[in-house]
Amino acid sequence: MSTRDTILQTARNLTIEAGVVPSMDVIARAAGVSKGGMMHHFTSRAALVEGIAREAILDMDDALDTAAAQGTAVETWLRLSASREEAALYRAMSIILTDHASLTDTLLQQAAESTERWERLFAAETGDPVTATVVRLLGDGLLLNTLADDAEHDIDAILQWLDRRSGT
Structure with a gap:
C-alpha cells in the first residue's frame, strides 16, 4: 500500500x-x-477530507459493481446506507463537506456522476428508472436515520416490498 x-x-x-x-x-x-x-x-485538511470522500465514492462504486454482477445492487445499497460505519464517516465529514468553499468542483462532479451511475445499476436490476430513483432516495433516507441514531431498519422487509412492487 x-x-x-x-x-x-x-x-x-x-x-x-x-x-x-x-x-x-x-x-x-x-x-x-x-x-x-x-x-x-x-x-490541507480540506484536501485530506476530499481524499477520504473520493475513496468512499470509489469503495461504493466497487461494492455496487460487484453486487450488480450478482444481481444484488439494490440490497447492497440499502444495507450499506444503513450501516453504522458509513453513517459515522458521513457524520464526521458532513460539516466539512457542507462548506462548498472547501470542495472542488471535481469532487462535486464525481459525486453527481456516481449517483447517476448507481441509479443506472438500480434501474438495470429493477427494470424501472423511477424505482431506481426511489431506491437511491430510500438509501439516502436510511443513512440520515442512521445518522440520527435510528439504526433499527428492517432492510429485509423493505426489499420484500420492493420485490412486490417490481413483480420479481
Whole structure:
C-alpha cells in the first residue's frame, strides 16, 4: 500500500472511530509518517477530507459493481446506507463537506456522476428508472436515520416490498 493510501485508510479509520476528522498531526502519527510527508500528499485538511470522500465514492462504486454482477445492487445499497460505519464517516465529514468553499468542483462532479451511475445499476436490476430513483432516495433516507441514531431498519422487509412492487 502506498504512503498516500496508508494515510487515507488511517484517516478514514480514525474518523469513523472518533466521530470527527482528526487533526493532521494525529493522522500523521497514526499513519507512521512525518507531518511533512503527509503534507506532501495532502496540502490541507480540506484536501485530506476530499481524499477520504473520493475513496468512499470509489469503495461504493466497487461494492455496487460487484453486487450488480450478482444481481444484488439494490440490497447492497440499502444495507450499506444503513450501516453504522458509513453513517459515522458521513457524520464526521458532513460539516466539512457542507462548506462548498472547501470542495472542488471535481469532487462535486464525481459525486453527481456516481449517483447517476448507481441509479443506472438500480434501474438495470429493477427494470424501472423511477424505482431506481426511489431506491437511491430510500438509501439516502436510511443513512440520515442512521445518522440520527435510528439504526433499527428492517432492510429485509423493505426489499420484500420492493420485490412486490417490481413483480420479481
